[in-house]
Amino acid sequence: MCGIVAYVGPNQAYPILIKGLYRLEYRGYDSAGIAILDKDIKLYKTKGKVADLDNFVKDKDVTGTIGIAHTRWATHGEPNNANAHPHFSNSKKLAIIHNGIIENYSTLREELITRGYIFCSNTDTEVLVHLIEDIQIHENVNLMEAVQLALNQVIGAYAIVIISKDDPDLLIAARKGSPLVIGIGENETFVASDATPIVEYTRNVVYLDDEEIAIIRRNQELKIKTIKNIDKTPYIHKLEINLSALEKGGFDHFMLKEIYEQPRSIGDCMRGRLNVEKGIVSLGGILDYIEKIKNANRIIIIACGTSWHAGLVGEYLFEELARIPVEVEYASEFRYRNPVIYEDDVVIAISQSGETADTLAAIELAKSKGATIIGICNVVGSSIPRATHAGTYTHAGPEIGVASTKAFTAQVTILTLMALMLADKKGSISKSRFHQIINELEKIPSKVEETLKVNDEIIRIAKIFKDSRNFLYLGRGLNFPVALEGALKLKEISYIHAEGYPAAEMKHGPIALIDEKMPVVVIATNQGVYEKIISNIEEVKARKGIIIAIVTEGDKSVRNIADYVIEVPDTDELLAPLLATIPLQLLSYHIAVMRGCSIDQPRNLAKSVTVE
Ligand code: F6R
Secondary structure, three states: OOEEEEEEOOOOHHHHHHHHHHHHHHHOOOEEEEEEEOOOEEEEEEEOOHHHHHHHOOOOOOOOOEEEEEEEOOOOOOOOOOOOOOEEOOOOOEEEEEEEEEOOHHHHHHHHHHOOOOOOOOOOHHHHHHHHHHHHHHHOOOHHHHHHHHHOOOOEEEEEEEEEOOOOOEEEEEEEEOOOEEEEOOOOEEEEOOOOOOOOOOOEEEEOOOOEEEEEEOOOOOEEEEOOOOEEOOOOEEOOOOHHHHOOOOOOOHHHHHHHOHHHHHHHHHOOOEEOOOOEEOOHHHHHHHHHHHOOOEEEEEEOHHHHHHHHHHHHHHHHHHOOOEEEEEHHHHOOOOOOOOOOEEEEEEEOOOOOHHHHHHHHHHHHOOOEEEEEEOOOOOHHHHHOOEEEEOOOOOOOOOOOOHHHHHHHHHHHHHHHHHHHHHOOOOHHHHHHHHHHHHHHHHHHHHHHHHHHHHHHHHHHHOOOOEEEEEEOOOHHHHHHHHHHHHHHHHOOEEEEEEHHHHHHOHHHHOOOOOEEEEEEOOOOOHHHHHHHHHHHHHOOOEEEEEEEOOOOHHHHHOOEEEEEOOOOHHHHHHHHHHHHHHHHHHHHHHOOOOOOOOOOOOOOOOOO
16 A cells, blocks of 8 residues: 655656656545655645645746655544645755555654654654654764664564655655665666666666665666665566556556456466366476465465455365365454464465555464465566565456456465465366366466356346446355355445355345345356256345346256346366356446446555555
8 A cells, every 4th residue: 555656867767756656546545645856855745535635736946856755644643734745854955755564653652742743743753754864964974874774663563665855866765564666777877666667768676675765866876775784686587577567558558458457367377277188187386386276284274355255266176176174264253363384384365465464464473384385466566476485476457447357366376386286286076077167277378268258248237227226236155256256346346235145154144134225246157066056046026125146057946036137158067167257247237337346446445555
């Protein structure tokens, strides 16, 4: 949450910084600001989106070749001009941007106030800049040393960049817990929360590690030290992001583009990993650990939000195919409840961004208890892949819409491959069943393409239900997580209250909600419990609920009782979530568009949840 970008080089900083902020806006968009150092530090900030900042500075002087910029997702202090970053020190000689949370900020703030510092905001960040200035003055040290000393007093997470009026060729950046990437160009250097603001200028990047400080001086080589003053050698990685992946490519919204990308993203996810002719499923990234996973006492899946829903699908797949017991945990709960973890447990952490603070903390906890940690992440080089023992990337490409779509289906695809690979190695699946599933899996990208043709039908249904106040989503077995995911998508982008429920649990409470105004989306594709779900649909109809059913093509029984029916292609029962999810993504998208909601940047949300 919060996006930060900084630049030093021969070019004007403003166009680079503002473009960078647009790219990072998915990380937070309640206020934005920029500080450019020329002779003085020129600092402009405003409540609202990056476009508001861009407008605000139109007639202002933004000349300068070094600067920092920030787009905010509020944690401490409401979104307003004062709380927007950058923040000045009292002398106005230093300006800072920050992503993260300083947990001991109130103690530090009290101390600084007693020493005469005046605070202009309610943020935790402002303590940092005053503390650094205070240390510089009283310890008589340079800026880097002051940052080092300050960060040794800080508890919490941070990615920061600081500029100083007294040293107009210097950027100091540091991180702990929040991501920071440094782009190394020709005589110019970029810093950003992720690589998207950097990739069009250079493909050479350095990922800063926790407690590292980057000393970025104009026309000099990058230097890295830890906060304990140990020198580190920068390791340059090559970026492989395709620039067109960062544009909307003719779609109205990134979310719609990403929904339509799924035939490709699922295909990319399987490429080189699934060989149907040879009957091989192989995830190279976990090969060294396959014996360990195969013999695991149990698998614990940790994740948040949509990734947690993918984990629930994984639970069904691992248990059904590989016969390994699985628990799926919210990372945020797991990390705080002293869980029982054994050395022969395998923890699978799932995360699109690879930066989710709770998932990272849960990984560290499980690691400290001796478990083996496997990651499933989308963003290459992010923190989670670097914190795990081994793992695999989903290769879905950048997901920019805040509501996760293609990352979910890619995560489910990886979990399917992993479950099949384990089942094959364990011998817990017959050869014929293994071949049956992989044959079907290979066809999933074209079946997703086919599924996307329901779009017009979904628009018709969306028009009817766009003003509903509540929705219920029901599913059983593998379709229960699909119901949860459908409800989450609707909530987050259309702001309609929606609940996902296991269909049979409905009669233990939620059935009381059903009346003639309640749309109930039932995922009723071909599966073992098909007859049971028909009974559940009857229960809703008996109470005058309106049924929107997702069924397998050719279905007759549900069609006879449902009010609206959306067909998806037939596939193996275990792969049904990959198809059934698509109409639900489209339904939430079209309802949100018709309600005039901000699709790619829903209120109060941010894509990368780097605070707990
Ligand atoms: C929902 C959504 C969130 C994320 C969650 C975890 O559409 O995007 O629920 O799934 O914040 O994020 P990652 O997967 O980046 O760890």
